[in-house]
Amino acid sequence: MRHETLLVRPRLTPKLTTGCPVLDGHLGGGLPCGLITEITAESGSGKTQLCLQLVLSAQLPSSLGGLSAASLFLHSEFPFPSRRLSQLAQALLSTHRSLFTPPYDPLDYIFVHPLHTADHLLDEMQKIESFLENSRTRLPVKLIIIDSIAALFRSEFDNTPLDLKRRSSMFFKISGRLKSIAKKFDLAVVITNQVVDLVGPSEGANGLRVGNLRSLYTSGRQVCAALGLAWANCVNSRIFLSRDEEFITEANESVHGSDESSIHRMRTRRRLHIVFAPHLPYSSCEFVIVREGIRGIER
Amino acid sequence: MEVGRLPISATQKGKLISAGYTSLSSLSSLSPSLLSRDLSITETEALVIIKHASRGGSPSRSPAINGAQTAWEMLHEEELFTRITTSSADLDNILGGGISCKEVTEIGGIPGIGKTQIGIQLAVNVQIPVDCRGLGGKAIYIDTEGSFMVERVLQIAKACAEEMSANYDFSRNGLPSGQVLMQPQDFLENIICYRVCSYTEQIALVNSLDKIICAHREVKIVIIDSITFHFRQDFDDMALRTRLLSGMALKLMKLAKKFSLAVVLLNQAANKYTEGSLQLSLALGDSWSHACTNRIILYWNGNERYAYIDKSPSLRSRSAPYAVTSSGIRNLVSDSKRMKMM
Structure with missing residues (x-):
């Protein structure tokens, strides 16, 4: 048995930068290695954007908060956003010209693999482990992303006690494997999850308060993370991204006519919330999605 | 004469x-x-x-002899010394002074309620020196979920060290005031940590705890965070699972008695099907609920965290609020007066 006093462990768990100092500040430096971090949000909130940004910032050297590492992107939501990825890769190349000299292409260090079912994921897990052990790539793999876990489970299982039991046993199996891989290779695991609407009174199985927020709101609806309580027990920390549409009325200054003309604009306000994490208190932060990726807004 | x-x-x-x-x-x-x-x-x-x-x-x-104690004093002292404080007076109050040594205590609740935080707090608090009404012991932390983070331990240890120095009566013990009694690093040194990645490893470790503690007699608390995780995957044979779990519980109980140390098992919450409806309860089923001497359930009450004594041979069923702060587990400070529960 590996007996260790804490002195031999590094004081600070290695963290992977999100690529934005403001967000990193709220996350205690980034996403920790050796743990499973879940990102929960409705579609169009920026889950996949954040993941794409992570696979790129993982390639940065540790002086810039990266892991100098390649990453594995397992996706169950189709199609894989390769155009957006190459756009972000170009942005990364242009900001760090000195680091990445021409033959280097960030896309060479992102291994993308589709997932179709939960069983498929379990089958792949074996291959992933042997791939990590025998990897001959120039950069070691230090980040595994699964986008998304919910898509794998939403169709296959019924809402009967037996199926739910089978499903939660599957969750723990997947999580157990991922955690042991994360520990063995000291890599970060990021899993995205969908949300489900809460209908009716917020009691019952799904209305249960999990974590710092009494309830999760996005687009004016009360939601909760998909896959229930069993899955919530499988992840080490959970991050929630919310979005809200907002009308803003701006006086149009370019028109100096007699009639007051104004422009109505829709703006999406996005926030990142820490729902629970062993090392972080609750905090939240507004962010925007721009061409270069996700950027937090300092208040 | x-x-x-x-x-x-x-x-x-x-x-x-x-x-x-x-x-x-x-x-x-x-x-x-x-x-x-x-x-x-x-x-x-x-x-x-x-x-x-x-x-x-x-x-x-005879109490007439100088430095003597009466049985009453001894009993009182015993009560003080064989419990590990949670750093929340309210919580300690319902627990009769803290987590009891010589017993197995189970603490369960939903994700994010603060199970791991209590675990870390106890691993730090067990080290409070005898001078400061602590146990001056060491801790064994068995991490099955990977949520044990050194940076958080350091944070809690720092707060604990500061509070200790602030409350310590230096003049009484002839020490220069303001001296640091324990460095935060000292706390880290006294936590023996195991990361366990499967249920076989977990059982093997529990079996060898006896030997480990024999070599480290100062160990006064064993924390398993969580007892549950590896037992919720891949068990088709539920009878086998029950046998393994109760075997483990027996070993832990024996350990607690033999070395008079506290065993704290953290458990997850799960939905349980009873007569067609979902009910929230702690995981691992009914037979497991007999395995621990004490059972504490953590839950949300509005915006406040509460702990409830669900089972204990010596304590009344009561609940108390607590807070998870940057310095660790503390009393809940709120404007509204504490609700009298139960």
Whole structure:
């Protein structure tokens, strides 16, 4: 048995930068290695954007908060956003010209693999482990992303006690494997999850308060993370991204006519919330999605 | 003359005094055969004298002797010393002073309620030196979920060290005031951590805990965070699972008794199907709920975290609020007066 006093462990768990100092500040430096971090949000909130940004910032050297590492992107939501990825890769190349000299292409260090079912994921897990052990790539793999876990489970299982039991046993199996891989290779695991609407009174199985927020709101609806309580027990920390549409009325200054003309604009306000994490208190932060990726807004 | 107080015959007293044995300490290291030769009495008689002398030598015999304690004081002290504080007075209050040594305590709740935080807090608090009304022990932390983070331990340890120095009566112990009693790093050194990645590893580790603690007698708490995780995957044979779990619980209970240490098992919450409806309860089923001596359930009450004593042989079922702060587990400070529950 590996007996260790804490002195031999590094004081600070290695963290992977999100690529934005403001967000990193709220996350205690980034996403920790050796743990499973879940990102929960409705579609169009920026889950996949954040993941794409992570696979790129993982390639940065540790002086810039990266892991100098390649990453594995397992996706169950189709199609894989390769155009957006190459756009972000170009942005990364242009900001760090000195680091990445021409033959280097960030896309060479992102291994993308589709997932179709939960069983498929379990089958792949074996291959992933042997791939990590025998990897001959120039950069070691230090980040595994699964986008998304919910898509794998939403169709296959019924809402009967037996199926739910089978499903939660599957969750723990997947999580157990991922955690042991994360520990063995000291890599970060990021899993995205969908949300489900809460209908009716917020009691019952799904209305249960999990974590710092009494309830999760996005687009004016009360939601909760998909896959229930069993899955919530499988992840080490959970991050929630919310979005809200907002009308803003701006006086149009370019028109100096007699009639007051104004422009109505829709703006999406996005926030990142820490729902629970062993090392972080609750905090939240507004962010925007721009061409270069996700950027937090300092208040 | 001390020997005069011994409940022995006057002749024996006289023999003792004439042979030069006047104080109890002079009798303490003597062998019966030597004493019987010196006093020319039988060895059995000598043995009785030595027995009386050793009993009389202990300060608890009479409160009149300087530095003595009454049984009442001892009981009181025992109550103070065999419990590990949670750093929340309210929580300690319902627990009768803290987490009890010699017992297995299960703490369960939903994700994000603060199970791991309580675990880390206890691993730090067990090290509070005896001078500061602590146990001055070490902790074994068995991490099955990977949520144990050194940076958080350091944060809690720092707060604990600061509070200790602030409340310590330096003048009483002749130490220069403001001196740091324990560095945060010292706390890290005294937490022995195991990362367990499967249920077989977990069982193997629990089996070898006896040997490990024999080598580290200072260990006063064993925390398993969580007992559940590896037992919720891949168990088709539920009877096997129950057997393994209760076997483990028995071993842990034995350990707690043998080394008079606290065993804290963190458990997850799960939805349980009863008569077609979902109910929230702690994981691992009904038979497991018998396995632990004490069971504490953590839950949300509005915006406040509460702990509830669900099962205990010696404590009343009560609940108390607590807060998870950057310094660790603390009392809940709120404007609204504490709700009287139960």
